[in-house]
Amino acid sequence: MTQSLESLTTRLLELARAAGADAADALAVDGTSTSIDVRGGKLEHAERSEGIDVGLRVLIGQKQACVSSSDTRDEALRQVAERAIAMAKEAPDDAYAGLADPSMLATDLDTKRLEMFDPSEEPDPAALQRDAAEAEAAALGVTGVTQVQGASAGYSHRRIHIAASNGFSAGYQRSDRGISCVAISGTGTGMERDYDHDSRIFQSDLRSAIEIGRSAGARAVARMNPRRPKTGAYPVLFDERISDSLVGHLLMAINGAAISRGSSWLRNAMGEQVLPKGLSITENPHRKRASASRLFDAEGLPTRERALVDNGVLAGWVLDLANARKLGMESTANAVRGTGAPPSPSVSNIALTQGTQSFDDLLAEMGTGLLVTSMIGSTINPNTGDYSRGASGFWVENGEIAYPVNECTIAGNLRDMLMRITPANDARMHLSRVVPSLLVEGLTLAGE
Structure with missing residues (x-):
């Protein structure tokens, strides 16, 4: 990505005004996510996604329209603005649509103090696979568990920026780290299923994969008969x-x-x-x-x-x-x-x-x-x-x-x-x- 999220939202507002918007707000989100699934001690599925999305809302009088795109080239942003304006002109009046008065806007924008993002290094796929494998093995180690339907581990990181023509502009970032396990007890028509999972912002707060797997297994066994x-x-x-x-x-x-x-x-x-x-x-x-x-x-x-x-x-x-x-x-x-x-x-x-x-x-x-x-x-x-x-x-x-x-x-x-x-x-x-x-x-x- 060659542009910051703030510059993307600012550019969208400029293009919206140039296209004829009376007011507008823009949202830009980029992020990455990795998910690893393990079955039978082996990697079953690995998925990673990276991308950026932008959204523009324009207002013409009491008419509004929203358009989104994953293409952040300037020509694509221009098309987003033009399409939003065209849609708004055809939209019915909404007497309640509108941006906030500038006097109402937030001034405390230091989101770092909320600790919504773990600054530690992103876990690599091998570490996620180890977590998923440990959860599966722990569940299978519970007497009465016959199989594990799935054990997963994942990580995601997002950045968000919001800007509006009333003068508001701010952003923040979030992270998430999770482990889950679904265990099955019994066989045939007597099979029962239960699960455990944990999801935290900070890796250091996450429960261990072994604990999650054992809990899922014990819960599945308790549901038998x-x-x-x-x-x-x-x-x-x-x-x-x-x-x-x-x-x-x-x-x-x-x-x-x-x-x-x-x-x-x-x-x-x-x-x-x-x-x-x-x-x-x-x-x-x-x-x-x-x-x-x-x-x-x-x-x-x-x-x-x-x-x-x-x-x-x-x-x-x-x-x-x-x-x-x-x-x-x-x-x-x-x-x-x-x-x-x-x-x-x-x-x-x-x-x-x-x-x-x-x-x-x-x-x-x-x-x-x-x-x-x-x-x-x-x-x-x-x-x-x-x-x-x-x-x-x-x-x-x-x-x-x-x-x-x-x-x-x-x-x-x-x-x-x-x-x-x-x-x-x-x-x-x-x-x-x-x-x-x-x-x-x-x-x-x-x-x-």
Whole structure:
């Protein structure tokens, strides 16, 4: 690459103005990624990608259009600008489209303090292959594991720069390092599968490949010889690995795009209790070494820590500029975007208040019920919050795990379910969604 990302975005803005844009913003992303898959102790698949993408959004009055390209030659950039202008002229008016006022823009742009990029040397493919092979071997070393479906290791590095005609210009970089393993126990129709993985920004924080492989193997063996659980109303404990899905449904329901469309089961719930008292959901986009951290959003607005749910009460929507204008509100600096589309709202790092009880304490408290460790399929009514998902895990009797279960369905209503949650204290603090295991009383199970 002969041009910097900053110079590319600056050039796109120049070309957009020359072509007739009243306002514009540009995004440039370049990066590399390497992925290694191992099977049977040998390299099964290796993939490396390198590339750069640019995106331009132009505004003519209240009309807007976006065009992206992976060709960064000046003539190609000129064509991007001209096509964007031509598209915008044919687009319908959007009364809510527009850039941020310059007075609103972020001034703290020193993203290095968030530690989103590991400056150490990129791991070579041989090192990634060793990690994947070690994870596979560790899983196969667990008694009862018959094969490993896949063991992988990977690395990625991205650089991003955003610039706009309102004067905003800033960039940052991210890195990611991961290991995963999927193990299988049993044979024939009795095979069961489970997994473990870890993904970190810094190599030094990554769990060992051996630990990940052993965990995947042990989990697969524990699922052998499952039964179908009893049909009825029982408490359900959502394991920490999948409990963030419940919070995720709430976050989708308070997304400004859903609220402005009127298609959310929480559309009229602002200021109402949506979680038990004492529980909050906080957003902190400034956490160090967290994958969703950011000092500014995709529209150049400064991010800040805030409560989405405060002491059980819904305290705010997740908004970008356009959806905020639709609702007569101000942006919460939650805009994200890719090179080919305008901004849309999304959360950064969130955390649910942890409880005082351990995972084992909640098992004991539930007495008889279902521990869910994996879920498949999803039937969620976005307007009513009616919830139905396929699940598997373990049946619990007298507060202890009795046997594995599968082929069951959990059903309820999210508004009611979230008001009956009890959190454990086992959340993994490095994740972008810090959510512990959650006990939910009185769900309907469809089993045998």
